Amino acid sequence: MKKVPAVFLRRFDSHKFEKIMRKGAVHSYWDTTNREQFKRELASSAADVLLYTVHNIDAEAELTKEELDGIIDYVIEIFNPLMDLYYNNLRKEYPMS
Secondary structure, eight states, rough: OOOOOHHHHHHHOOOHHHHHHHHHHHHHHHTOHHHHHHHHHHHHHHHHHHHHHHOOOOOOHHSOHHHHHHHHHHHHHOOOOOOHHHHHHHHHSSSSO
């Protein structure tokens, strides 16, 4: 597993993170072309929002690429079934041609 910053793990609020993901799911769906890309985009954008609002951290300026990738992988690992559910529901609601 990649390096995940301790500040992220120590104060990780899964309920708040899930709420952020739910709001951003539609945007991530339209910006991607497949399920894996959707998960990565959704995890990345939700992590950016959570880091900025809860920890007051500008992710791109203050964290290394390895730490950001670690956070994204960690989130995908935890929320994989939920992200699959979001993706499937969005595909039913907004089928791509």
